[in-house]
Amino acid sequence: xxxxxxxxxxxxxxxxxxxxxxxxxxxxxxxxxxxxxxxxxxxxxxxxxxxxxxxxxxxxxxxxxxxxxxxxxxxxxxxxxxxxxxxxxxxxxxxxxxxxxxxxxxxxxxxxxxxxxxxxxxxxxxxxxxxxxxxxxxxxxxxxxxxxxxxxxxxxxxxxxxxxxxxxxxxxxxxxxxxxxxxxxxxxxxxxxxxxxxxxxxxxxxxxxxxxxxxxxxxxxxxxxxxxxxxxxxxxxxxxxxxxxxxxxxxxxxxxxxxxxxxxxxxxxxxxxxxxxxxxxxxxxxxxxxxxxxxxxxxxxxxxxxxxxxxxxxxxxxxxxxxxxxxxxxxxxxxxxxxxxxxxxxxxxxxxxxxxxxxxxxxxxxxxxxxxxxxxxxxxxxxxxxxxxxxxxxxxxxxxxxxxxxxxxxxxxxxxxxxxxxxxxxxxxxxxxxxxxxxxxxxxxxxxxxxxxxxxxxxxxxxxxxxxxxxxxxxxxxxxxxxxxxxxxxxxxxxxxxxxxxxxxxxxxxxxxxxxxxxxxxxxxxxxxxxxxxxxxxxxxxxxxxxxxxxxxxxxxxxxxxxxxxxxxxxxxxxxxxxxxxxxxxxxxxxxxxxxxxxxxxxxxxxxxxxxxxxxxxxxxxxxxxxxxxxxxxxxxxxxxxxxxxxxxxxxxxxxxxxxxxxxxxxxxxxxxxxxxxxxxxxxxxxxxxxxxxxxxxxxxxxxxxxxxxxxxxxxxxxxxxxxxxxxxxxxxxxxxxxxxxxxxxxxxxxxxxxxxxxxxxxxxxxxxxxxxxxxxxxxxxxxxxxxxxxxxxxxxxxxxxxxxxxxxxxxxxxxxxxxxxxxxxxxxxxxxxxxxxxxxxxxxxxxxxxxxxxxxxx
Numbered sequence: 118x119x120x121x122x123x124x125x126x127x128x129x130x131x132x133x134x135x136x137x138x139x140x141x142x143x144x145x146x147x148x149x150x151x152x153x154x155x156x157x158x159x160x161x162x163x164x165x166x167x168x169x170x171x172x173x174x175x176x177x178x179x180x181x182x183x184x185x186x187x188x189x190x191x192x193x194x195x196x197x198x199x200x201x202x203x204x205x206x207x208x209x210x211x212x213x214x215x216x217x218x219x220x221x222x223x224x225x226x227x228x229x230x231x232x233x234x235x236x237x238x239x240x241x242x243x244x245x246x247x248x249x250x251x252x253x254x255x256x257x258x259x260x261x262x263x264x265x266x267x268x269x270x271x272x273x274x275x276x277x278x279x280x281x282x283x284x285x286x287x288x289x290x291x292x293x294x295x296x297x298x299x300x301x302x303x304x305x306x307x308x309x310x311x312x313x314x315x316x317x318x319x320x321x322x323x324x325x326x327x328x329x330x331x332x333x334x335x336x337x338x339x340x341x342x343x344x345x346x347x348x349x350x351x352x353x354x355x356x357x358x359x360x361x362x363x364x365x366x367x368x369x370x371x372x373x374x375x376x377x378x379x380x381x382x383x384x385x386x387x388x389x390x391x392x393x394x395x396x397x398x399x400x401x402x403x404x405x406x407x408x409x410x411x412x413x414x415x416x417x418x419x420x421x422x423x424x425x426x427x428x429x430x431x432x433x434x435x436x437x438x439x440x441x442x443x444x445x446x447x448x449x450x451x452x453x454x455x456x457x458x459x460x461x462x463x464x465x466x467x468x469x470x471x472x473x474x475x476x477x478x479x480x481x482x483x484x485x486x487x488x489x490x491x492x493x494x495x496x497x498x499x500x501x502x503x504x505x506x507x508x509x510x511x512x513x514x515x516x517x518x519x520x521x522x523x524x525x526x527x528x529x530x531x532x533x534x535x536x537x538x539x540x541x542x543x544x545x546x547x548x549x550x551x552x553x554x555x556x557x558x559x560x561x562x563x564x565x566x567x568x569x570x571x572x573x574x575x576x577x578x579x580x581x582x583x584x585x586x587x588x589x590x591x592x593x594x595x596x597x598x599x600x601x602x603x604x605x606x607x608x609x610x611x612x613x614x615x616x617x618x619x620x621x622x623x624x625x626x627x628x629x630x631x632x633x634x635x636x637x638x639x640x641x642x643x644x645x646x647x648x649x650x651x652x653x654x655x656x657x658x659x660x661x662x663x664x665x666x667x668x669x670x671x672x673x674x675x676x677x678x679x680x681x682x683x684x685x686x687x688x689x690x691x692x693x694x695x696x697x698x699x700x701x702x703x704x705x706x707x708x709x710x711x712x713x714x715x716x717x718x719x720x721x722x723x724x725x726x727x728x729x730x731x732x733x734x735x736x737x738x739x740x741x742x743x744x745x746x747x748x749x750x751x752x753x754x755x756x757x758x759x760x761x762x763x764x765x766x767x768x769x770x771x772x773x774x775x776x777x778x779x780x781x782x783x784x785x786x787x788x789x790x791x792x793x794x795x796x797x798x799x800x801x802x803x804x805x806x807x808x809x810x811x812x813x814x815x816x817x818x819x820x821x822x823x824x825x826x827x828x829x830x831x832x833x834x835x836x837x838x839x840x841x842x843x844x845x846x847x848x849x850x851x852x853x854x855x856x857x858x859x860x861x862x863x864x865x866x867x868x869x870x871x872x873x874x875x876x877x878x879x880x881x882x883x884x885x886x887x888x889x890x891x892x893x894x895x896x897x898x899x900x901x902x903x904x905x906x907x908x909x910x911x912x913x914x915x916x917x918x919x920x921x922x923x924x925x926x927x928x929x930x931x932x933x934x935x936x937x938x939x940x941x942x943x944x945x946x947x948x949x950x951x952x953x954x955x956x957x958x959x960x961x962x963x964x965x966x967x968x969x970x971x972x973x974x975x976x
Contacts, residue, residue, distance in 0.1 A: 383808025408748020767840025878945025
């Protein structure tokens with residue numbers, strides 16, 4: 118680095134500014150404490166309802182139930198608080214992007230200081246490999262090349278000249294510079310991105326909204342039923358205290374204590390299944406949200422493509438060559454167009470590698486890119502032609518280099534005897550004179566969707582160019598190189614699956630619109646007539662922006678972090694459930710704003726992964742499609758066990774309804790403790806098993822599963838078919854047992870042991886019918902035999918455990934006496950056992966009748 122042209126600061130000046138302006142640290146987000154966050158999870162609507170149920174259970178003389186409900190509240194609160202704390206760490210990762218020590222010019226000499234001690238006015242001394250510690254203005258630059266991809270999304274490093282700005286968190290790739298600090302800490306652009314990430318509120322997921330509706334409805338039903346039975350109990354002459362305890366017991370019995378734990382376990386199962394597909398779930402509700410997605414905004418490189426550039430064709434005026442090869446391996450098949458083509462092609466290849474710093478290397482038996490993938494592809498191309506390019510390029514490091522200029526879209530290197538220039542054909546071909554053959558070759562290569570580079574050279578003639586412009590004098594075209602970043606093998610099929618599933622897809626990238634469009638068309642993302650937009654041209658008004666974006670196959674290029682955030686908000690304003698992919702710091706605000714943020718596991722930054730709900734461990738777009746399938750399966754599974762729960766509630770409530778309608782003359786077939794035993798002991802495992810039902814094959818045929826969790830199908834099956842049937846079987850078992858024990862119509866109902874035996878028959882009928890109901894609820898359109906009785910491997914063990922539990926509760930005398938029932942008579946057992954095939958048969962007949970109607974997807 119040459120002599121300093123700006124004085125820098127003195128230690129005294131820097132100290133005074135440090136005291137006045139503070140440390141060069143990103144501001145920490147103000148977040149509630151862990152205790153406050155935990156309290157917040159304990160007092161939301163569903164938690165309050167459970168607290169009320171716990172208190173009522175205590176007053177009703179059911180302390181064990183009260184303790185169980187409190188345990189459910191605490192476990193749910195702890196889990197939710199932990200998930201929120203993990204999500205909030207995204208902005209903290211931004212601080213790690215600032216270097217810990219940097220070089221500055223103070224007191225007339227170079228000094229190395231802590232990055233947090235940098236102040237406004239400090240003269241930064243930056244070299245290749247340095248991370249920029251603060252926003253600054255360049256004073257002098259020597260072939261400065263800066264990687265800004267974390268902030269801008271631009272995949273090509275940019276040349277920065279004197280007078281231009283540098284931003285904290287960016288990375289010096291080549292050259293050196295002196296820059297005066299203009300902004301530190303909270304005043305940097307990096308801090309602005311942190312504020313975007315933390316200031317946005319994560320929208321409620323469809324599952325959250327659905328569960329809120331279910332909870333409010335069931336709470337209202339429980340309270341109304343409790344009040345009704347309180348009044349009826351008083352009217353039939355029971356003491357007010359006994360009536361109150363009875364009403365409280367009924368209310369608590371109808372509260373779905375196991376609903377949220379069952380949902381959580383279902384989501385956890387979905388998360389485990391997605392992990393097998395290389396998808397890491399950071400937020401459990403994201404499992405279902407992904408299934409509700411209607412619009413995917415995907416990045417390009419690595420997600421749709423392999424991020425493995427390869428030369429597939431090269432052209433020179435003397436002829437061309439086609440190349441077949443795999444990745445960056447040095448071997449490949451060559452097909453020459455002319456006998457005289459090899460020598461000019463080899464000259465083109467070695468010139469291209471000498472004008473590059475990236476190369477291919479073998480690591481652990483695998484060839485991979487070191488540096489820019491495009492330059493590594495040029496290196497692999499030269500190796501396939503027989504060159505050991507590291508030896509051939511050994512003297513290049515001592516030559517003058519001019520980094521890639523994004524405005525001129527080319528770069529240059531000055532060698533011992535020539536100047537080599539590499540860049541965009543649009544800008545380079547006119548400098549080499551008019552060559553119709555070259556223009557035709559360019560058109561043919563671009564028509565195939567290839568990214569094309571032009572390489573030219575000029576003799577030194579004793580001159581040493583000092584600028585890129587001087588390198589471009591007297592150029593002769595060596596040839597054109599056609600490269601492709603091959604699409605992933607399954608990306609086209611995945612995109613087609615999205616469209617069958619009613620999910621729109623857009624490409625949102627920081628790359629050039631021409632490059633983005635070519636790749637979008639190659640992989641089948643862009644549809645005919647779909648617009649190609651540029652971030653700078655997007656309208657400011659949200660409704661206009663939303664209308665412009667709401668097309669399948671749209672391409673949006675050159676987007677900034679603010680653009681991505683606006684895109685997510687605009688699409689959500691149109692009613693879309695938006696999934697946004699990303700891998701850089703610039704993506705974090707949009708990942709947080711979208712309904713579901715999807716980060717890249719291989720190429721992504723820690724910031725992106727922390728802001729996201731899902732992480733694709735292999736960066737594959739196909740992983741998103743797999744996630745959509747599992748998400749839809751989870752939503753349908755939640756409907757399955759809701760049907761299962763509601764059916765049970767109908768059967769449990771019916772004995773109380775019969776008792777109330779008879780004015781207390783007909784005895785209760787089931788008591789409050791029996792209902793609690795059914796809810797907590799014999800229903801939960803089967804409900805969880807239903808939450809693990811494998812995805813149906815038709816889940817991706819048609820639009821996303823929308824609407825409420827408790828839709829018409831759920832309500833009709835629970836309250837119109839299965840629930841009434843199970844309730845009727847329960848009451849039949851009760852009455853048949855009474856008759857078998859000697860009771861006759863018109864006589865007073867028995868008490869004591871006979872009534873307890875009949876109640877035991879009703880209890881076992883509910884258990885048996887619910888076991889059959891679990892299999893019936895696996896599908897709303899097919900009977901269990903069509904699905905395969907053992908395809909849900911969790912359901913049979915769950916049913917066996919629940920049946921065993923019910924027998925223990927029935928046959929162990931102390932437990933049976935405490936609950937209020939005993940072993941039923943033979944005919945009671947007959948009805949209980951018969952309830953299983955009866956329910957399966959009636960359900961199958963109902964499904965047969967419904968099959969004649971137009972089939973609705975995802976049921």
